[in-house]
Every structure is written in C-alpha cells, then in structure tokens.
Amino acid sequence: MKHQKIQINKRLIGTILMGAGLAIIMLLAFNLAVMAGMLAPPQVVEISPANGSHNAGVDAPISITYDQAMDPATVNPQSFVVHAMQTGWLTETLHVDGGMIVLQPTSPLHAGELVQVTATTATLSLEGEAPLEPTVWQFTTAPWGGNAVFHFSQFIADSTGQEGAMADLNQDGFPDVITVNWIGNVRIFHNDGHGQFNEAQYLSFPGYNLVGSAVGDLDGDGDLDAVLIDNTNHDNRVLWNNGDGKFTDGGPAFWSSHDWTARLGDVDGDGDLDVIVVSGGIDNTGTARTWRNDGEGHFSLLEEFDAREILHVTFGSVLTARKPDGSWEFYDRFMALLRSHPEAYAANLETHFLRHLRPFVSSR
Numbered sequence: 625m626k627h628q629k630i631q632i633n634k635r636l637i638g639t640i641l642m643g644a645g646l647a648i649i650m651l652l653a654f655n656l657a658v659m660a661g662m663l664a665p666p667q668v669v670e671i672s673p674a675n676g677s678h679n680a681g682v683d684a685p686i687s688i689t690y691d692q693a694m695d696p697a698t699v700n701p702q703s704f705v706v707h708a709m710q711t712g713w714l715t716e717t718l719h720v721d722g723g724m725i726v727l728q729p730t731s732p733l734h735a736g737e738l739v740q741v742t743a744t745t746a747t748l749s750l751e752g753e754a755p756l757e758p759t760v761w762q763f764t765t766a767p768w769g770g771n772a773v774f775h776f777s778q779f780i781a782d783s784t785g786q787e788g789a790m791a792d793l794n795q796d797g798f799p800d801v802i803t804v805n806w807i808g809n810v811r812i813f814h815n816d817g818h819g820q821f822n823e824a825q826y827l828s829f830p831g832y833n834l835v836g837s838a839v840g841d842l843d844g845d846g847d848l849d850a851v852l853i854d855n856t857n858h859d860n861r862v863l864w865n866n867g868d869g870k871f872t873d874g875g876p877a878f879w880s881s882h883d884w885t886a887r888l889g890d891v892d893g894d895g896d897l898d899v900i901v902v903s904g905g906i907d908n909t910g911t912a913r914t915w916r917n918d919g920e921g922h923f924s925l926l927e928e929f930d931a932r933e934i935l936h937v938t939f940g941s942v943l944t945a946r947k948p949d950g951s952w953e954f955y956d957r958f959m960a961l962l963r964s965h966p967e968a969y970a971a972n973l974e975t976h977f978l979r980h981l982r983p984f985v986s987s988r
Contacts, residue, residue, distance in 0.1 A: 666690035675761035682732040682765045688743045690723040693750045703746035705895035709738040710791040713841040735767040742890045758893025787836040794869025808832030825870045840888040840897040843921035854880045878923045
C-alpha cells in the first residue's frame with residue numbers, strides 16, 4: 625500500500641512538472657509573440673483619398689490606416705500634416721480609431737484644390753513603435769458643377785504680368801490672387817466674395833525679373849506665405865503673410881540661377897513645405913534644385929547624399945501607381961529594368977543593406 629502511494633505521488637509529481645513545463649513553454653512563446661508584435665513597426669494598410677485621385681469630395685475625411693492601434697497622444701497637426709494649397713495648413717482636431725488617423729475638414733475645401741498630406745514617423749503605435757518611413761501623398765478635390773462654358777468677368781491690366789497664384793490669402797473662404805511681373809512688381813488682389821478682385825497691396829523689387837510664385841504655409845503659423853522666383857541672378861525671395869492677406873518682405877531666401885518656376889511639397893517627409901525650383905534655358909542646360917525647409921521658413925540646399933530621402937518618400941507611390949484602365953503606370957517597366965540588370969541590382973541591394981546594418985555590427 626505504501627509502495628502504491630509512492631507510485632501515485634511520483635505520477636502526480638511528473639504530471640505537475642510536465643504541466644509546468646508546457647505552461648512555461650507556452651508563456652515563453654506568448655511573450656515572444658508579444659515582443660515580436662511590439663517590435664514590429666506600423667505598416668500602412670490604406671490611405672484616403674487615394675494618392676493622385678482627382679475626384680475627392682471637398683468635405684471628404686482625410687485618413688491613413690495602419691495595421692496596429694496608434695497612440696492618440698502622438699497624433700497632432702505636426703505629426704499628421706495636411707496642407708491644402710489654396711486653404712492652407714489644416715489644424716483641425718484629429719481623431720484616432722484603432723489604427724486609423726482621421727482629419728475631417730471643418731469647412732469645405734475649394735473645388736479643384738491640391739491637397740498634400742504627410743504622415744510623419746512621429747506618430748507611434750500604442751507599443752511606442754514608429755513607422756519605418758513617412759507616408760506622403762496628394763490628391764485633388766473634385767468640382768461639384770460646371771459645363772466648361774466661360775464668361776468674361778474682370779480684366780486686370782498688367783502688360784508685363786507673368787505667372788500668378790490663387791489661394792485664400794486673407795482666410796475669408798474665397799480664393800485671392802497674387803501676380804508678379806518682369807519688372808519686379810508684386811500685386812495682391814483680394815476676392816470680394818462675388819468673384820471680383822480688388823487690389824490690396826503692391827510691392828516692388830527693382831532690378832528683379834519675377835517670373836513665378838508659389839503659395840503655401842512656409843513657417844507653420846497657419847496662413848499662406850509666398851515664394852517669389854527671379855529669372856536673373858538675384859536671390860529668390862519669401863513674402864510672409866501678416867495674417868490678413870497682406871505681406872511683409874522676408875528678404876532673400878535662397879539663390880537663383882536664372883530660375884523659371886517653383887513648386888512646394890514635402891520632399892523629406894517631415895511635415896513642412898520644401899521648394900523645388902527649375903531653372904535653365906533653351907540650350908538644354910536646365911536644372912532642378914530642392915531647398916529643404918527647416919519648419920520655420922529657412923531653406924538649405926538638399927545635399928546629394930540626402931537625395932535617397934526623396935526616393936524613400938516616393939518609392940511606394942511609384943510602385944503602386946496605376947493608369948485609368950487599371951494597368952500599372954511604372955511597375956512593369958521598373959521590374960523589367962531590375963530583371964535586365966541582375967548584377968547591378970544585387971550590388972546595389974548589398975550596398976543599401978550594409979549601410980543600414982553597419983551601425984548594429986560590432987567594430988571588433
């Protein structure tokens with residue numbers, strides 16, 4: 625009887641140990657799975673409106689969805705940035721629903737307005753993980769009417785006028801106009817709400833040959849500033865919006881080399897508007913330069929080694945872009961190029977991965 629009791633206890637102890645072992649293994653597996661999930665950076669599942677779309681509603685919500693829940697404390701107008709190029713920087717309250725970050729415009733945008741969106745790497749998951757790279761996209765709002773029949777409304781005389789820009793400069797809900805000309809003059813016209821424009825300000829820069837302008841919130845203060853493009857060797861200038869649609873000259877911003885035009889966009893994914901300037905002439909010597917904004921409207925030339933940042937921002941859009949019929953825009957040609965140069969592709973992959981892995985390799 626005593627012997628039988630001992631056998632029972634041994635079996636009981638074995639069962640307990642086996643169960644404990646299995647429990648430990650399951651716990652370790654669970655912890656490893658949790659740790660793997662915590663260490664995984666958030667991946668983009670969907671953006672809306674779609675990149676490059678031209679039919680977004682003027683009051684459509686603007687959103688990005690990740691594959692894991694995001695921390696609302698890290699989501700703000702500086703980490704999820706929306707620049708509407710006629711309205712300005714949208715600083716409405718952002719909403720977080722699981723992995724979705726949403727901005728709902730409080731007022732309708734303008735029909736045909738270009739909207740640029742940056743989801744920076746400052747938006748973190750609940751586990752504190754950041755996306756590997758920012759997500760930048762743009763779309764255009766759709767008009768809600770029109771029959772392509774135009775009627776003359778107003779004539780503003782300026783025999784030397786060049787490229788102008790239209791945007792809501794005084795934040796009254798109606799698009800205004802800024803014009804520049806060959807003899808260095810800048811004219812600001814405010815919309816009276818009925819489609820008629822009244823001159824609100826005149827500025828002059830003697831010796832300048834102004835050929836273009838671009839409008840956007842360059843210093844992050846909520847109103848629209850302007851970049852003036854010169855076609856001589858004068859420096860390009862910035863005008864700071866006073867908040868009422870009138871401007872203060874910010875002085876020379878960055879150098880010009882017979883520049884022709886400029887466009888604003890977030891090329892480095894940090895949420896502010898950078899400037900791309902195109903210069904040159906009829907002899908095919910034109911160049912394009914990118915000037916990086918520090919967030920306060922100070923610009924520095926994007927160095928050559930930083931050009932990879934532009935690729936990081938645009939790579940996904942290039943691979944996923946489609947034509948109206950649903951076929952690939954660039955993907956097939958891109959993959960064909962890689963397949964036709966396997967040695968060069970492999971060498972570049974090795975260089976790229978080594979660049980990222982080298983910081984983690986011991987120097988011993």
